[in-house]
Amino acid sequence: MKKYLIIGNGVAGTTAAQEIRKHDTQGQITMVSQENLPFYSRIKLPDFVAGLSDTDGLVIRKAQWYKDQQIDLKTGTEIVEIDHPAKSARDNNGNLYPYDSLLIASGSVSFIPPVEGSDKGNVFALRSYEDARQLEGAATSARNAVVIGGGLLGLEAAHALIKKGLQVVVVEFFDRLLPRQMDNNGALLLKKMLEAQGFEFRLDAKTRQVTGEDRVTGVELESGEVLPADLVLFSTGVRSNLALPGKLDLETDRGVIVNARMETGMDGVWAAGDVAQFDGMNFCIWPEAQEQGRVAGANMAGAHEEFQAIVPSNRLKVAGIDLGSAGEIDPNDELEKDLEQSDTLYRKLVKKDGRVIGCIMLGDTSGFNEVVKTISGK
Ligand SMILES: Cc1cc2nc3c(=O)[nH]c(=O)nc-3n(C[C@H](O)[C@H](O)[C@H](O)COP(=O)(O)OP(=O)(O)OC[C@H]3O[C@@H](n4cnc5c(N)ncnc54)[C@H](O)[C@@H]3O)c2cc1C
Known part of the structure; x- marks a missing residue:
């Protein structure tokens, strides 16, 4: 056996x-x-x-x-x-x-960048059930949270903390949210939609240090601004x-x-x-x-299977907003595209030689799975 x-x-x-x-x-x-x-x-x-x-x-x-x-x-x-x-x-x-x-x-x-003060009390990362239990416990008595990292996980976690009644500021190093999944226009609309739900953002912002004695009291940015915080979450990959x-x-x-x-x-x-x-x-x-x-x-167990590289795709709901992103998102708008845009919707199909090679769907993700299949050539 x-x-x-x-x-x-x-x-x-x-x-x-x-x-x-x-x-x-x-x-x-x-x-x-x-x-x-x-x-x-x-x-x-x-x-x-x-x-x-x-x-x-x-x-x-x-x-x-x-x-x-x-x-x-x-x-x-x-x-x-x-x-x-x-x-x-x-x-x-x-x-x-x-x-x-x-x-x-x-x-x-979880990767936590070498930021001074990141070892203080009430500074967290979210990877495991145990991390989630500790974060949930700390959030119960906290008021102001800073989430460092405006990627998918950072936004989801920030939303969770807002749901628990905290004031939350998301600090993002890049000048737009979801830099891996969104282009400028999509990210701008997403930011507006999230702000309407209580999110606050600092974009193009670098964290200088986490302040406080044993426990965190704030996050100081390279700009000199100090964001008050009794809870910090690193969501930096x-x-x-x-x-x-x-x-x-x-x-x-x-x-x-x-x-x-x-x-x-x-x-x-x-x-x-x-x-x-x-x-x-x-x-x-x-x-x-x-x-x-x-x-x-x-x-x-003796079979002969081969892994086919997948097209990276993400589909999620942040704060009730449907979002999907897959393949080449053409962040600098250099390629051919089909675009649908309004105050509540942004849909972009990126094409090369007439073939769909990537997409961004914000506000309406209908057809997302089919588009991912097309991108994957399946
Ligand atoms: C909060 C959160 C949200 C996410 N959201 C998305 C999403 O929306 N879409 C998406 O595609 N992906 C998402 N991901 C990523 C996704 O969860 C991971 O890609 C996936 O879980 C990886 O699975 P895995 O089996 O490789 O590893 P893991 O799920 O990390 O499991 C590895 C396990 O191995 C255990 N282990 C490690 N070393 C040892 C050891 N020496 N002895 C015994 N046990 C050990 C670890 O404790 C862990 O339990 C998210 C991740 C997080 C944390």
């Missing part, structure tokens, strides 16, 4: 486990997670902070699913060492996990979690280098999700992690 060990029970690890079971009904599957919850939705963490979801509402796979799939899930357990020649991993309590095939699906970690791959001497760049089968350069070791880098890319988004997990799991 083949032994499979999966490190990480996010969407990549869980999808891989499910796929292994499809192909190998007898194999022994063990999943290990540092976190205390079974597979849950990170995407819904802002809802938890806002009080719109409880813990149960986050969980995607309940205990019965693991039983049905005969997957042994060890939560609250960190793998601290891997002896690959001996094909055995060790956890923080000294327990050993022998394996034939190993999947590293250890995800990513993620980095692949390379703690374990580093110990294993796997080839890494921004992530663990994998081929289209999700194989690392080490026989019997696979990587998928935010931790992996395929063809120079790792977007650190859910659909990419899910598909890589599927491909890795299938191949670990």
